[in-house]
Amino acid sequence: MFHSTPRRRTFAALTTSVALVAALAACSSPAAVSGGGEAAAAPGITDDTVTIGTHTPLTGPAAAGYSSISAATKAYFDYVNDQGGINGRTIEYLVKDDGYNPATTQTVVRELVQEDEVFAILNGLGTPTHTAVLDFLNQNEVPDLFVASGSTSWNQPEKYPWTFGFNADYVVEGAALAQYAEDQAPDATVCLLGQDDDFGDEFIEGAELVLGEGGLAHIERYSVSNQDVTAQIGAMQAAGCEINLLATINGFTALAVGTAAKLGWFPQWYSSSSGGDYPTLVGYLGEDLGPKLLQGFTSSNYLPFSPSGEWVALFQQINDEYNDGAPFTGNTVYGMSVGYLFAEALARAGEHPTRQGIVDAITSGDLVGNGIVPLAFSADIHAAYLGVGITTVDQGVQDFVGATYVLDGDTVEAVEPEDVPVENAGVPTGD
Template sequence: MSSLTRRTAVFSTALILVAASASAALAQKKYDPGASDTEIKIGNIMPYSGPASAYGVIGRTEAAYFNMINEQGGINGRKINFISYDDAYSPPKAVEQARKLVESDEVLLIFNSLGTPSNTAIQKYMNAKKVPQLFVATGATKWNEPKEFPWTMGWQPNYQSETRIYAKYILKEKPNAKIAVLYQNDDYGKDYLKGLKDGLGAKAASMIVAEESYEVSEPTIDSHIVKLKSTNGDVFVNITTPKFAAQAIKKVAEIGWKPVHFLNNVSASIGSVIKPAGFDNAQDIISVAYLMDAVDPQWKDDPAMKGFDTFLAKYFPDANRADGGVMVGYNVAQTLVQVLKQCGDNLTRANVMKQAASLKDFRSSNLLPGIKINTSATDFAPIEQVQLERMKGERWELFGAVLSGEIGG
């Protein structure tokens, strides 16, 4: 072989090696619609208007958080393009917005869409399209069904676990209680009610003296509260969204009804519910928490709370830090960022779900001590622990141990 032929052969081999290594590098990067070398497109649906508009702050907090992440260089070099639409807490509108996000905007996933009725309306569509419906902003128990709905996952503690915990507390502290229940007449309200009944077991039929439901279209629930008081219930389980929760707290005080009052976690925000209802009216109400309360002085010097305040000062200065929705948005956004980091350069929808189902003892910054996020291929319920709290003065006071509602166990 002449020296020229030899050089040509060496050169050809080098070219082949370069081409092979380049294609291997390219092969490591996998993208579905909504992902590229520079961008990750995330969809979101929130009730910025309508009867549940108090929750809109969650979406605004997430937008601010992703702005911060982008300013810091993004995730694995990619910027988040966060597209958030209003559905006014209307299921038909949610369907319209989900289709727009998936088919027109071509997002990689829909993240933290809010409301049990809205998410129920889009669940079959999202799973048929094989697009992640990830960390939905509702605690309905149905989001933990990986076999039937492998593209849908919850985030917050589930509703049935929460009311099972209230039931255990009632059975221990007030075994002869007469329980009056107010609940929203939809999947969200019925899920909470089921947990309460399951937790009370055989005693549910005798202990629950009244079940009163309301529609989200009603302007006020005052008449329902008056009716419940007339049953002589001495325990009131208040399963309502923020607007109606504030109305209920006010009306209970106004008519002089003094039951032991349980308020579901989704309406335990001091900023959007307790303060508007009046602190005097809310004393001794019991709820549960899984995140630090930004107005609780015990966290004042906690590094995680200082981080939260630094974030608000720079990226969301208009936020009401007493609004629990701000804390929720801040922490659920961190959880999504963790999942996307774990995805690396494999930004397929299937890998997003795989990584979301592979969280091991992850802690977003403001979870209460002892609470961790864990998921697996058979467990799509990231947060399964809470702690009881009672309204004292102008803040919630935590009490008792970290608890689990033990669904199915």
């Protein structure tokens, strides 16, 4: 559930009360006015640049799974800059390594805000790391945009009005994957392996919305500090688990699948998007073994990464030209999709962007993004996506199977996925 607030998700309420947005804007400081009106220059804004920053693990235990995200975002911004930028401004993206260490996160984010004077923090990665700077950013009224974590902590607009999530949250993912398991194999024994923090807690919460309290036949937890899950996998095998839901990051998804294979056990795996990127998993498991072990692997996602999609074609082009030939993975699509959403918000903030102005643009309900379900942002909802699609791996290709679910309150509903067309070569205009 939301920390300190009741958890209620209303998928139908995707539009914002104009009166409420106006009231919020009226409560801002005189310099923080939205739109194109004249205003005092916002931090990080010049006539021809906007400077933003992020914290991310370029080194440390999470680097192998996530360090490529910020590079993909920067590649997208370089592409936009070559097209003339947003409202005549190029985007400068400062990336600082925090090693996935909350203490380091505090140091580098303070540097970004106080020394580099960034306009906003974009896509800070990790639940424990970003939690360490949540109060600081909101107390200093720094736009804290599109956090790279599925924790529901980011969706507390009254407590944290400057913070917005990006990922579909873990409750949504847990509920959707449990519903897919129920739809595909209603009599199967469903179990769960989860990280021993909010990731695992909220994923369990979502699964139990569908399966009922006690509906998970067996639950095991792991700590990222211990890269041995033999005991957990052995216990799940002994419990007769047939479908295993995974609240795991990529490294531990691969560890679970590989450990089970060593035990001669081959259940079905249903993973969160945070640990379900096929190319990354093959990188861990090896080109010979990975494709065999991951045949039929199921995961959730909310971004347009179908191999035949036009967003993938655009992002592959950008990756080839601006990202030094880096491998094209789900992280590439994720990083560029984050960059696109920021560019869209900046464009809608007007020719004279302010910090309050970009927040107003996000809560207006006018942003479209490029996901397969509509964005949920409003004055009352600071979560991006309240639904996910289901993907499977078949013969080395990971793609959506058509099943798409949204969480409306405590109810999972099946919906049709939506395709957002690429317009203006993928550079938002604010029109």
